[in-house]
Amino acid sequence: MIPKNHPRYQSLVLRDKVKNAFMEGYLADTGMIAHGRGETFDYLIGEKTVDSAYNAIEAAVATILLAKHPVLSVNGNTTALALDEMIELANETDSPIEINLFYRTDDRVDKISQLFKDHGYNNILGSNTDDLYYFDKIKNPRATASKKGIYIADVILVPLEDGDRAELLKTAGKKIICIDLNPLSRTSQMSDISIVDNVVRAIPLMTKIAREFKNKDEVFLQNIIDNFNNEDNLKESLNSFKIMKL
């Protein structure tokens, strides 16, 4: 047990969740290393949702609400850190959730499907029983897309996505919204909307904003999207990082 008065309590709780996900067999070993990278970026951004992230979140929610077929992609790290939060966002925005793993194995997919089922979400896409399409000619397990989900999606939310997969989705003509603490990652750089924030803060905030935006008309939402520039916003995110002075 992590003592509640530990100066890094919140961070250690998340670390524990990632560790447990690995022990339970649905997170790849490199998912743990990726979490460590994220810890440092989060530390340097002050472990809070900065203004530029908030603006990206608003544009992201407006984009999802105006999309024809939005899909919320989940992998091992997202499942470990924000399973219930993803279900809430899916319900609030009427978007299906799809399993989308860089290191896809039937076992990991089954475990993640079961976890979502245990938490009340029954029809997850991208499962082993789903009708899958592959984005490339060889049946690359890294390139799966559910025929009812990512394959026909116009907008995809990818929290914590690998650069190669993000590129694949982008090449397939999808509008990409990523959540990535590294503003310089390939995923952040190639996404249409890059939310530089921790998924544990960004996803519940998206749900809250979706609840508010659902009562707004299309002009309001389109205006938010039109006023958002991802390149400028990424530059602003970069300026939020600082090495605190001694």
Next chain:
Amino acid sequence: MIPKNHPRYQSLVLRDKVKNAFMEGYLADTGMIAHGRGETFDYLIGEKTVDSAYNAIEAAVATILLAKHPVLSVNGNTTALALDEMIELANETDSPIEINLFYRTDDRVDKISQLFKDHGYNNILGSNTDDLYYFDKIKNPRATASKKGIYIADVILVPLEDGDRAELLKTAGKKIICIDLNPLSRTSQMSDISIVDNVVRAIPLMTKIAREFKNKDEVFLQNIIDNFNNEDNLKESLNSFKIMKL
């Protein structure tokens, strides 16, 4: 296999070593997360030995060469990343190597002992057959010290050390030299000399400088130590971190 032309080739090779160490059972799961944190810091410092690190390395080598009982501490991460490099440094500075694990288990210690043996280093301290002392009253496996090593040491090099253990060693009156990419970590902050660099660069550089400094007299070495101020040097290290602009 990692393609040699991958833009992050060197980083991926190190990541692979850490992953293999975990698979082989001598690295704790949190050691992988710690490696991820280090990856980010290394990325932000430009993956090079900055001037302040070079100065800390010179002071560290002078301190080790003037010490009565210097000891080089190794854990799972250091073994994974710089086993041969540690052996060379030990030979060059006549310092023994001691196994010093945050999550000490007999199995991990045996595996690390065997690895060092396989690489030609036979008398590693802190092994399961060593005569161990504990720094606290309860026999905390996190507080071991070999009676021929850390227990009597005046100077200890701790690459990649946890803050609690560093504090324990400091309280026991040891002079601490750490290698830690996070200049704000508790370990960096409490060490006498903090080398803000990647172990894979710092350790071979220490060996090279030791080879040069061994021909110098005590006055020369003492002068280097006297001219080094760790607090000032840490501030300089901090200034070397930057988020590159888009």
